[in-house]
Amino acid sequence: MNIDPALWRGLTQRRMPRRVLMSAAGKGFGLLSVAALLASCGIAGTLDHQGAQVDWAAFWKGQKKTNQLNFANWPLYIDSEHGKTESLELFTKMTGIKVNYQPVIQADASFYATVEPELAAQEVTGYDIMVITNGWYFTQLVNNGFLIELDQSKLPNFAKYASSLVKDPSYDPGNKHSVTWQTGFTGIAYNTKMITREITSFNDLADPAFKGHVGMMNDNVELGSAALLRMGVDPVTSTPKQWRESTQWLKKQRPLVSGYYDQSYISHLENGDTWISQAYSGDIFQANLSGYPHLKYVTPKEGQIVWHDNMVIPRQSQNPLSALSWMNFYYTPKIAGIVEDWVSYVCPVPEAQQYILDVIKDPTVANSPLVFPSTESAKLSHGYYIYRDYDEYQTWNDVFNPIIES
Amino acid sequence: MTDLLERSTAVDKKPSWLRRHSPPYWLSLVGGGWMLLFFLIPLVSGLIVSLETGNPISGYTLTWNWHIYSQLFVHSDIPYSTFLLRSLYYGVATTILSILIAYPMAYFIAFRVSVRWKSPLILLVLLSFFVSFVIRTDMWSFVLAQQGFVLTGLRKLHLVSANFHILGTSNAVIGGDIYNNLPFMVLPIYVALERIDRRILEAARDLYSNGRQVFLRVVLPLSRAGIFAGVLLVFITTVGDPVNSSLLGGVGTYTIGQAIQDSYLTNQQFNVAAALSTVLMVILGIIMFAYAKIFGTENLENLV
Numbered sequence: 220m221n222i223d224p225a226l227w228r229g230l231t232q233r234r235m236p237r238r239v240l241m242s243a244a245g246k247g248f249g250l251l252s253v254a255a256l257l258a259s260c261g262i263a264g265t266l267d268h269q270g271a272q273v274d275w276a277a278f279w280k281g282q283k284k285t286n287q288l289n290f291a292n293w294p295l296y297i298d299s300e301h302g303k304t305e306s307l308e309l310f311t312k313m314t315g316i317k318v319n320y321q322p323v324i325q326a327d328a329s330f331y332a333t334v335e336p337e338l339a340a341q342e343v344t345g346y347d348i349m350v351i352t353n354g355w356y357f358t359q360l361v362n363n364g365f366l367i368e369l370d371q372s373k374l375p376n377f378a379k380y381a382s383s384l385v386k387d388p389s390y391d392p393g394n395k396h397s398v399t400w401q402t403g404f405t406g407i408a409y410n411t412k413m414i415t416r417e418i419t420s421f422n423d424l425a426d427p428a429f430k431g432h433v434g435m436m437n438d439n440v441e442l443g444s445a446a447l448l449r450m451g452v453d454p455v456t457s458t459p460k461q462w463r464e465s466t467q468w469l470k471k472q473r474p475l476v477s478g479y480y481d482q483s484y485i486s487h488l489e490n491g492d493t494w495i496s497q498a499y500s501g502d503i504f505q506a507n508l509s510g511y512p513h514l515k516y517v518t519p520k521e522g523q524i525v526w527h528d529n530m531v532i533p534r535q536s537q538n539p540l541s542a543l544s545w546m547n548f549y550y551t552p553k554i555a556g557i558v559e560d561w562v563s564y565v566c567p568v569p570e571a572q573q574y575i576l577d578v579i580k581d582p583t584v585a586n587s588p589l590v591f592p593s594t595e596s597a598k599l600s601h602g603y604y605i606y607r608d609y610d611e612y613q614t615w616n617d618v619f620n621p622i623i624e625s
Numbered sequence: 626m627t628d629l630l631e632r633s634t635a636v637d638k639k640p641s642w643l644r645r646h647s648p649p650y651w652l653s654l655v656g657g658g659w660m661l662l663f664f665l666i667p668l669v670s671g672l673i674v675s676l677e678t679g680n681p682i683s684g685y686t687l688t689w690n691w692h693i694y695s696q697l698f699v700h701s702d703i704p705y706s707t708f709l710l711r712s713l714y715y716g717v718a719t720t721i722l723s724i725l726i727a728y729p730m731a732y733f734i735a736f737r738v739s740v741r742w743k744s745p746l747i748l749l750v751l752l753s754f755f756v757s758f759v760i761r762t763d764m765w766s767f768v769l770a771q772q773g774f775v776l777t778g779l780r781k782l783h784l785v786s787a788n789f790h791i792l793g794t795s796n797a798v799i800g801g802d803i804y805n806n807l808p809f810m811v812l813p814i815y816v817a818l819e820r821i822d823r824r825i826l827e828a829a830r831d832l833y834s835n836g837r838q839v840f841l842r843v844v845l846p847l848s849r850a851g852i853f854a855g856v857l858l859v860f861i862t863t864v865g866d867p868v869n870s871s872l873l874g875g876v877g878t879y880t881i882g883q884a885i886q887d888s889y890l891t892n893q894q895f896n897v898a899a900a901l902s903t904v905l906m907v908i909l910g911i912i913m914f915a916y917a918k919i920f921g922t923e924n925l926e927n928l929v
Contacts, residue, residue: 261677262895264684328890362682431788439891477793478875483766490770492792609680609893616892621702624879624887 265339265363275368279539286316288541291330291346293528294322296401298561306557310548316541324349326481327356334533338365343535347542350400353390353527354440354603355612357397360531362608366396367532373543374398376550384597385527385567389455390605397529398546401501402565404516404592404600405441406523408488408498411513421449421519424495425472433472434487434496437479439619440603441524442469445497447604448522454604459611462618469622479623488514501564504589516589518596525565525600553578563590668906675900681893693900705884705901709908712881715795716864719802723859724852726803727810731851732844735818750811753804762801762872766792769873793875801869806862810855817851818844853920861909881905 297320298306307318324330330349337344338360351357360366371378377398385399409418414429424433424445436442444454446465477493485502487493489511503516530549532542548554550567556574559566560581566572569591576585584590592600606612675693679685698706734746753761768775769791779785791797821844829839867882874880881901889898 261687262674262679262681262685264679264682266682266684332890359682431790431793473876476876477790481871483763483872486767487770487792490767491772492770492790609682613680613892613894616894617702620887620892624703624884625707625877 263339265335265359265365273364273368275370278367279370279373282540284540285538286314286541287319287347287538288316288545289319289321289345289347289538290545291321291323291349292400293324293350296322296350296528296562298558300561306549306554309554309557310545313548314541314544316538316544318545321346324351327352327354331356331359338363338533338535341535343537344533346533347536347538348530348545349533350528350530351397353388353397353529355606357390357529357531358606360533361391361396365534367534367536367539368395369398369532369546370543373540374547374550376547380550380552380555380568380570382567382569384525384565384592384600388527389602390527391529397531398550399527399567400530400549401528401562402567403526403528404500404518404523404565404589404596405436405445405497405526406500406516406518407495408503408514408516409495410488410491410493411515413491413494418495418515418517419520421445421521424497425468425475426495427475429494430475431477432492432494433476434484434493435472435476435479436484436497437481437623439616439623441497442479442622443615443619444524444601444603448519448524448601451521453522453601454524455602457604459614459618462615466618466622469619473622499564500589501562504563504587508583518599522599522601523596525597525602559590560584563587565592566590668903671899671903671906673899675896675903677896679896681895685895690896693896694904697897697900698904703884705881708879708881708884709905711795711879712864712905713908715799715802715870715880716860718799719806719863720856720860722799723803723807723810724855727807727814727855728852731811731814731818735815747812747815750808754808758805759868759872762805762868765797765801765804766872769797792873793878795874795878797873798870798878798880801873802863802866805866805869806859809858809862813854813858814848814851817848817854821847849920856916857913861913864909865905 297304304320307320311317330351334344334346334349351360371394377394381398384402387393388399391397407418407421407424409423413432423429424435435445443462443465446469447454447457447461449468450461450465452461452465478487480487480496484493484496484498485506488496488498489506498516500516503514506514530542530546532539536542549558552568552570552574555566555568556571556579559568559571560575560579563584572585572591575581588596604615606615673687674685676687676689676691677685678688678690698709730750734743734750738746767773770776771790771792776785776789776791779789780787791800825843825847826839829843834842865882865885867880867886870878870880871883885898885901885905888894888901
C-alpha cells in the first residue's frame with residue numbers, strides 16, 4: 220500500500236488549531252440554536268376559528284349538574300360580614316353547590332394576561348365565572364371564542380328583574396355571553412373643602428385655579444371618553460377623527476394635571492393631593508361613608524360614562540350549569556340587595572332597593588342616587604366605544620397614550 | 626511509513642488534551658448554562674420578538690422589522706428616548722445618593738458599634754424587607770400626601786407654602802428608589818468595612834495619619850469593593866423599575882419600566898415591549914461593561 224505521507228499525516232494528525240476548531244463549533248452551535256429559535260418564533264394569535272360552529276343548544280343539553288362553582292371576582296366586590304358571605308351561603312344552602320370564591324382579579328389587563336394562554340390552548344382555567352369589565356378585554360374574550368354562550372332559558376330571573384341599563388347592552392347584544400354583576404358611573408368628584416363653587420362640567424377639570432390638583436385616569440378609555448363627552452360626542456358612535464380632535468383639550472389641560480392615576484386616584488382625592496378628579500361613583504359613595512363626607516360625585520352636564528362588570532363563563536368551564544344557576548340566583552331582589560348593601564356600586568336589579576329599605580333597613584344605600592340612579596342620570600350615561608378589532612384599539616391607543624405617557 | 630504510524634499512536638497514548646484541559650470547561654458548565662438560560666436566550670428572543678409584526682389576535686410573525694427601533698426612538702408621538710434618559714437619570718441620582726446615605730450607616734455599624742449591637746442594627750436595615758415592596762412604596766404616598774401629617778405639620782410651622790407638594794415630582798420618585806434600594810447599598814459596604822483588619826488602621830495612626838487621612842487613604846480604598854457591588858445592585862434595579870414612578874410620580878415622571886409594562890399588558894404590543902426591553906438591556910449592558918472595565922472586576926472578587 221502506497222499512501223502519500225502528506226495525506227497520511229492529514230488523516231491522522233490534528234491540523235486545525237484548537238481555538239479555531241472551538242470557535243467554529245461554537246458558531247455552528249450558535250447558528251443551529253438561532254435557526255431553531257427562528258423556526259419556533261412568531262407568536263401564535265388567539266383567534267379561534269371553531270367558535271362559530273359550536274351548537275350551544277346541544278352543548279347545554281349535554282351538561283350534567285355538578286356541585287362545585289369556582290368564582291373569580293375583584294377584591295371587596297361581594298358582601299362580607301366577619302369573613303362570611305351571606306349571599307354565597309344562601310346559594311349553597313339552596314342548591315347544594317359549594318362555591319370556591321376567589322377575589323383574584325386586580326385589573327382586566329393583568330387578569331386577561333394570566334388566563335389567556337390557557338384559554339387559547341383550550342385548557343381548563345379553573346374558573347367557572349369570571350367578572351370582566353366591558354371593554355377591549357371583554358371584546359377579545361368574545362371575538363376569540365373564549366366564552367360559553369348563555370342558555371337564556373335557564374335565566375328567568377334575569378329576564379324578570381334586570382334593569383334596562385344592563386339588558387341587551389351594545390357590547391354584548393342579547394346578553395349572549397354575559398350578565399352584569401355591577402354597574403358603575405365615571406364622572407367627576409371634588410373636594411368641597413377646597414373647592415367652594417359648584418362643579419357641573421368637564422371643563423371644570425381644566426380650570427387654572429386648580430392647577431396641580433387635578434386628577435385624571437391613566438386608563439386611556441376613561442380619559443378619551445371624558446374628552447369625547449366634553450366635546451358633546453357620544454363615545455359609542457365616535458370616529459377616529461373625533462378622537463384626535465378631543466386630544467386638543469387634553470393637551471391643553473395637561474399642565475394643570477397632577478397625575479394620571481390608576482385606582483389610586485381615590486386615595487389622592489382622600490389625601491387632598493387632588494381637589495377635583497375623574498372618579499367612579501361607587502368609590503365616592505364608599506369614601507363618603509368611611510370618613511370623607513366632603514367628597515362629592517357629580518354627573519357632568521355633558522354626560523357620564525357607564526360601564527359594566529360582567530359575569531362570563533370561560534369556554535373550558537367544568538361547572539357551567541352551576542355558573543348559570545348562580546347567575547339566575549343573583550338576579551333576585553333579595554340576593555342582589557344583600558350584595559348591593561355591601562358593595563354599593565350601581566345595582567343591576569332595581570327592585571333590590573325596596574328589599575334594602577324594608578328588610579335590611581339601610582336607607583343610606585337604598586336612597587342613594589349613586590346606587591339606584593334616577594332615570595335622568597341614566598339618560599345622561601353613555602357607554603365606551605366598542606372596538607371592532609385590534610387595529611381600532613391600536614388607533615385609540617396611538618391617539619390617547621401620548622397624553623398619559625410623557 | 627511505520628515510523629509515522631508509531632508516532633501517531635504515541636500521541637494518542639499521552640493523556641489526551643481533552644482530559645487534561647476539560648475540567649475548567651466542565652466546571653463552567655453550570656455558570657455558562659445559567660448565563661445562556663437567563664441572559665442570552667431572553668436577550669436573543671427579546672430581539673427576535675421586537676422584529677416581528679402583527680397583533681395578539683391574529684398572531685405575530687417575524688418580518689425583520691428593524692424600523693421599529695427608529696419608529697420608537699426617533700419618530701414617535703410618545704417620547705420613549707426621554708423615558709430612557711429619565712430612567713438613567715433616576716438610576717444615577719439614586720445610586721449616588723444611596724452611597725452618600727449608606728456609607729455613613731455602614732461605617733457606623735462596622736466601626737462605632739459594639740459587637741452586641743451589630744446584628745440588631747443590620748436587622749433594622751433589613752426590616753423594611755419584611756413588608757411587601759409595593760405596600761411599602763404606597764405607604765409613602767400616604768405619608769407624603771398633601772393632607773398627610775408631614776406636610777400638614779410643615780405648613781403649620783410655615784416652613785413650606787400652601788402649594789408645596791412632594792408627590793408627583795421626580796424627587797419623590799428618586800426618594801422612593803433610594804428608600805427601597807438602600808439595604809442593597811448598606812450591606813455590601815458593611816461587609817467590605819467589616820473585613821478591614823483593624824491593625825491596619827492602628828498602623829496608619831502610628832505613622833502619624835490623622836482621622837481624615839486614615840479614612841481617605843486606608844478605609845475608603847479598602848471598602849471600594851463594597852461600593853462597587855452596591856452600585857451594580859442599586860443602579861440596575863432602579864433603571865428598570867416601574868413601581869416607584871407610578872406610585873409616587875405624576876405628570877413627567879414616566880419611566881422606561883412603565884413604558885415596557887404598559888405596552889405589554891395594556892396595549893398588547895409585544896413587539897414594542899420587546900424592542901424597549903432590548904434597548905434597555907443593551908444600554909445597561911454597555912454601561913455595566915464600561916463600569917467594570919474602568920473599576921475592575923477584581924473588586925468583586927475581594928468581597929467574597
